Amino acid sequence: MYPRRVTESAVSLVLPDWAWKRPEVRQALRERDVATLLRAAQQYSGASQGRIAAATGLLQGRVSEIIHRTRTVTTLELFDRIAHGLGMPDDARMLLGLAPCHPAGLDHLGASGRAEILAVYPSQSSAMTDMRTLASNAREIDVLAVRALGIVGLNDSLLRASVQRGTPMVRALLLDPDSEAARRRAAEIGEEFQSFASGIRLSIARLRELNEQTGRVRCYLYTMLPTWRVISLDDKMFVSAFGETHEGHTSPMYRLTSSPHGALHRGFRRFAEELRKTARQVVGGDGGG
Numbered sequence: 001m002y003p004r005r006v007t008e009s010a011v012s013l014v015l016p017d018w019a020w021k022r023p024e025v026r027q028a029l030r031e032r033d034v035a036t037l038l039r040a041a042q043q044y045s046g047a048s049q050g051r052i053a054a055a056t057g058l059l060q061g062r063v064s065e066i067i068h069r070t071r072t073v074t075t076l077e078l079f080d081r082i083a084h085g086l087g088m089p090d091d092a093r094m095l096l097g098l099a100p101c102h103p104a105g106l107d108h109l110g111a112s113g114r115a116e117i118l119a120v121y122p123s124q125s126s127a128m129t130d131m132r133t134l135a136s137n138a139r140e141i142d143v144l145a146v147r148a149l150g151i152v153g154l155n156d157s158l159l160r161a162s163v164q165r166g167t168p169m170v171r172a173l174l175l176d177p178d179s180e181a182a183r184r185r186a187a188e189i190g191e192e193f194q195s196f197a198s199g200i201r202l203s204i205a206r207l208r209e210l211n212e213q214t215g216r217v218r219c220y221l222y223t224m225l226p227t228w229r230v231i232s233l234d235d236k237m238f239v240s241a242f243g244e245t246h247e248g249h250t251s252p253m254y255r256l257t258s259s260p261h262g263a264l265h266r267g268f269r270r271f272a273e274e275l276r277k278t279a280r281q282v283v284g285g286d287g288g289g
Contacts, residue, residue, distance in 0.1 A: 012087035013055050019044040020092045029095035032122075034066055034073045034082060041086050042067075056085030076122060097122055097252030116262030118236075119255040124150075127238055127253050128158060134233040135162040142232040144173045144272045146185060146242070147199045151231065152207065159231075166214035170207075172283075173276055176221035177201055184225055185242075208283045219283035220276050230268050237265055 019025060019040060028036035041047055049067070053060040058081075065071035073079060076098075083093050093099070099117040121127040135141060141159060143151055151158050152172065163170050175182050177197035186196035204219055211217035229251075231238040240253040256265040 116259035121253045138233040144230040179223040220279035222279045
């Protein structure tokens with residue numbers, strides 16, 4: 001439990017811009033190493049633990065415990081509070097897995113113009129409850145993934161219960177298991193290629209079964225190296241990235257919604273639609289199943 005302490009001096013610290021670009025600070029942001037970030041704040045701003053406590057709304061004892069690694073930070077709310085207290089710039093916030101305060105190109109807009117980013121989650125598991133709630137009433141579900149076993153391919157996967165009800169139209173874009181991109185992806189995550197490809201084929205087979213039950217499932221195969229993982233539930237979109245050493249479900253996930261001024265939701269929607277146009281359909285329509 002982190003009690004909130006509000007004082008008149010509870011204003012953000014000011015670190016020089018170059019401090020946020022130092023390699024050890026960038027690494028700490030990627031690893032969510034708050035102890036290193038607080039020590040950097042002391043070093044580069046000259047702030048005491050008491051000053052950091054005032055800026056972040058924590059008790060000084062809690063700051064000391066975090067710095068000495070006897071207490072860890074795990075909640076998104078506290079990550080965001082610390083980021084605000086340290087005056088963290090947007091590129092640093094995004095490395096930490098938080099939404100930018102002023103997305104590029106939107107600085108002149110008010111809160112309604114920046115409302116495209118609704119939430120940031122440390123990983124897919126943190127977003128699971130929200131996603132299942134939205135999926136239960138969705139009319140359309142679109143998935144851009146690699147295997148999608150954890151999304152719709154297995155009996156206990158994230159969205160399978162909603163798909164089995166047969167109400168939503170489901171379109172899944174999966175990586176072609178016979179493509180060179182599949183071999184590259186398997187090598188990136190250190191998985192034997194045949195096992196990796198078999199997982200994709202299993203997901204295709206399970207989607208085919210669902211289509212036989214509901215008639216409302218489509219599956220397409222793309223051949224580019226996967227970069228984005230996108231799950232759309234009507235106009236709500238959950239986006240994460242595939243890294244060289246991690247899967248999409250383990251990376252930070254952004255929840256987006258359509259906005260008159262937003263480019264992210266519109267861009268990801270168009271990217272998925274254009275990729276589907278060039279993909280090979282293997283379930284539903286002329287794709288069988």
